[in-house]
Amino acid sequence: MIPLAEAVTNSVARSGIGLGAAIAVVCSWERNRSILWAILAGLLSWFYVIYFAITRRPDERKP
Template structure:
């Protein structure tokens, strides 16, 4: 039995963790970190382009 699918479904993605970390370091706001975590890779790419 493959447990990889269960881990991916129950955990957060690398994109979400990265977006939350970037957002927190810039804004220091839980609300913005949550929103950016939901947007995950879209926010990471946006940040990379703007930087």
């Protein structure tokens, strides 16, 4: 029998969005301010995160 806490954790992890999708949406929103681009970036997930990291502009970098 699976403990209740483990079952709840597994259920939440399966039904939520992934870390890559969350990072992609935030990066896309900061760059484009467009809901459609943010949704597309969320679908592409880690591919968009890698693309964003490679193509960052100087004003998007940490000072």
